[in-house]
Structure formats: C-alpha cells, structure tokens
Amino acid sequence: MKVYGSVVDSETRCTHYYSEKDIIAIKFKCCNRYYPCYKCHEEHADHNIERWPRQQFDDFAILCGSCHTELTIHQYMDTANCPHCQASFNEGCSAHYPIYFDTSFEK
Numbered sequence: 001m002k003v004y005g006s007v008v009d010s011e012t013r014c015t016h017y018y019s020e021k022d023i024i025a026i027k028f029k030c031c032n033r034y035y036p037c038y039k040c041h042e043e044h045a046d047h048n049i050e051r052w053p054r055q056q057f058d059d060f061a062i063l064c065g066s067c068h069t070e071l072t073i074h075q076y077m078d079t080a081n082c083p084h085c086q087a088s089f090n091e092g093c094s095a096h097y098p099i100y101f102d103t104s105f106e107k
Helices: 038-044 073-077 091-100
Strands: 024-028 033-035 060-064 070-072
Touching (some): 024 091, 033 038, 038 091, 060 073, 070 073
Antiparallel strands (some): 024 060, 060 070
16 A cells, blocks of 8 residues: 655654654545645645545545554544554544544534
8 A cells, every 4th residue: 555745664654743653544535545644645735635524434544554454434533553453553643533534523
C-alpha cells in the first residue's frame, strides 16, 4: 500500500508525527490515497480534505504501519491497538477525528 506525504519510515511515521505510537495512515475520502496525517495531505494534495461520512465507517480506511493491515474506521476508533498485530496506536490521534471523520451526532 503506497503512503503519500512526508513519510519518514516504513511504519508510516511522518515529519509531523513521529512518536513510537504514530504508526497509522489514513485513506482520505477525497482522493482515496493514504497519508500519515492531515498536515501531509495539506502539503502534498491539491484539494481540500473531505471527511468520511458516518455511513461509511465500515469502509477500510486505516493502515496499520506495523503490520500493514487495513482496518475499518470503526475498528480503528474502537481500539487503542491494532487487532491484528497488537501494536499500540497514539491515543492522542482521537483529537483529530473531526478532521478525517464526520463525528457529529445525528439528531
């Protein structure tokens, strides 16, 4: 799986986020390309970010940088570790969910 952006290693870390736990890439809805983070998308893509709608949270859109398994958005949001290789994900990434995913609650 190709990961675009300012990638610094084979586990999808980038120049913006490169801690031990920064090992996921996100497939952006707008271009169907994996980037390590929204900053990489902003720097390398020629369009605005389109968020994943709630109805598509069962789509595969997360790449574990450790084992390179694709996860659904629900799988990713419901765990702190890769369900396949048990690698730990950065819990701080949840602060960025509204950038990638429509997290508004339906009324």
